Amino acid sequence: MPEHNTTTVPLSPAPLMQLATGFWSFKTFAASIELGLYDLLAQHQGCTVEEVAKALDLRHRPADLLLAACASLDLLDKQADRYLNSPLADQYLVTTRPGYFGGFVRFCDQREYPAWHRVTEALRTDRPVTWDPATQDSVFSAEDPVMLELFWEAMHSISVSTARTLGEVYDFGTHLRLLDVGGGSGAFPVELAKRYKHLSASVYDLPHACRVAEKKIEAAGLQNVVNTLEGDFLRDDTLPLGYDAILLSLILHDWDEPTGRALLRKCRAALPSDGVLLICELLLNDERTGPPSAALMGMNMLVESSGGKNYSGAEYTAWLSEAGFAHTEIVPLDAAGANAVIVARPA
Numbered sequence: 001m002p003e004h005n006t007t008t009v010p011l012s013p014a015p016l017m018q019l020a021t022g023f024w025s026f027k028t029f030a031a032s033i034e035l036g037l038y039d040l041l042a043q044h045q046g047c048t049v050e051e052v053a054k055a056l057d058l059r060h061r062p063a064d065l066l067l068a069a070c071a072s073l074d075l076l077d078k079q080a081d082r083y084l085n086s087p088l089a090d091q092y093l094v095t096t097r098p099g100y101f102g103g104f105v106r107f108c109d110q111r112e113y114p115a116w117h118r119v120t121e122a123l124r125t126d127r128p129v130t131w132d133p134a135t136q137d138s139v140f141s142a143e144d145p146v147m148l149e150l151f152w153e154a155m156h157s158i159s160v161s162t163a164r165t166l167g168e169v170y171d172f173g174t175h176l177r178l179l180d181v182g183g184g185s186g187a188f189p190v191e192l193a194k195r196y197k198h199l200s201a202s203v204y205d206l207p208h209a210c211r212v213a214e215k216k217i218e219a220a221g222l223q224n225v226v227n228t229l230e231g232d233f234l235r236d237d238t239l240p241l242g243y244d245a246i247l248l249s250l251i252l253h254d255w256d257e258p259t260g261r262a263l264l265r266k267c268r269a270a271l272p273s274d275g276v277l278l279i280c281e282l283l284l285n286d287e288r289t290g291p292p293s294a295a296l297m298g299m300n301m302l303v304e305s306s307g308g309k310n311y312s313g314a315e316y317t318a319w320l321s322e323a324g325f326a327h328t329e330i331v332p333l334d335a336a337g338a339n340a341v342i343v344a345r346p347a
Contacts, residue, residue: 023113028069030109033102037070038085038093046084092161099160101336103153111147115303122302133306152185152212159187159249162337166280167195169331170341172245175276179204179243181233181267182251186213189226204229204240233263239270246271249280250337252316253297256307264323271346277325279342280333284312293339313340320344 032038035056041047047055053063067083070076075089085094092101111130118129127133172178172192178201180189189201203213203226210228217226229240234255239246246267252260267277282294289295294310301308313330320328326347330340 025073026108026113028066029073029075030105030113032066032070032075033093033105034109035066037066038075038089038102039095041076041083041085042090042094046079046082048081048083052083101157101161103150104155104157104336107150107154110150112300112303116300119299119303126302128302128304128306130304148208152209155250156185156187156216158337159185160191162249162280162333162335163188163191164195165333165335166249166278166338166341167192169333170278170343172196172199175199175245177201177243178245178247179240179270180247180249181205181239181263182209182248183213184209186216186226186228188247188249190216190220190222193222193225194220199225201226202229202240202243203227204231204233206230206232233266234259236266239266241270243270244272244275245278246275247278247280249278252279253281253301253310254305254308256309257311257315257319259307260311261319261322264319264325268324268346273346275346277320277342277344279316279344280335280338281316281340281342282310282338283316283330283340283342284310286312286314288312291339313342316342 035058037052037056040052040055044051049060049064049067052058052067053060056063058066067076071078071083075086075093076083077086078084091097092099094100095102115130122129166188173196175196176199178189178192178199180186180201180203183189183203183205186203189203193199193201203210203217205213205228207230210230213228217223217228220226231240233239248263248267252263255263264277271277282297284294284298285291298310301310317328317330320342324347325344327345329343331343332340
């Protein structure tokens with residue numbers, strides 16, 4: 001009989017150490033954003049520790065530690081004695097870049113991180129800890145003005161890159177008019193209209209969200225291509241008509257299953273027979289065991305919402321079938337805000 005190697009590799013607590021200290025990486029990252037490190041390095045095309053310390057009003061030791069930590073996180077490169085932004089940081093962490101991601105980091109630092117200190121409370125009560133459902137209709141209906149601005153900048157940060165990726169993997173060439181339901185800052189219509197010159201689009205959202213979108217649309221010079229429509233997709237009986245493509249991006253995970261199913265039925269009623277519904281989300285696998293990006297976003301929905309959670313592709317497929325969609329395809333995405341787009345066509 002052949003001998004089998006029964007030796008087992010001993011378990012190590014190293015993965016647990018990584019989990020336990022994950023906040024070290026985030027808070028280092030957030031501090032570097034708050035201090036303006038990446039703008040400084042971009043402006044001077046790299047700096048020494050001494051130059052960073054002087055410019056950011058830090059002593060030598062904390063400046064040295066911050067730079068070493070950011071380099072270890074692949075946010076900085078080092079040439080001789082000078083630190084420079086890595087290609088990733090140069091593209092996404094300099095405030096003047098069109099894909100600036102710092103808004104999302106600031107929002108997580110100032111809003112999400114403190115709230116997550118109460119995650120056990122959210123687990124025990126099944127209630128959000130960032131707002132009070134007894135006094136607000138939803139997390140989106142009323143906010144501190146400063147936090148509201150942070151929220152929209154955060155959503156815009158992740159939506160811009162996600163919209164660009166969507167435009168690469170799905171061909172909007174046959175569509176003429178796009179309705180972005182709950183479109184927020186208008187990142188998706190703006191980016192898609194830039195790529196597909198024939199496409200016109202509307203952002204359909206609450207009035208205060210439309211004001212944000214109008215500023216972004218004007219800044220992009222697309223007022224004649226992209227507009228806003230004020231409405232409430234939860235309370236309105238119907239969605240606007242006349243669109244051959246409807247987009248739900250980063251929307252369905254905010255709500256419970258009955259709300260999501262009802263919204264899909266409204267989408268079906270608003271679409272022509274040759275139309276398409278696109279759902280961009282962080283999808284769980286069908287076993288609901290991952291990936292972490294989707295599963296942990298679900299935990300964030302526990303902290304932030306009264307019924308939201310992340311769903312699997314199988315769950316969405318079942319909802320779509322019930323709502324009157326027969327042809328469903330799940331297309332993978334590699335984006336900040338979504339790992340897939342579900343393409344659904346009416347039965």
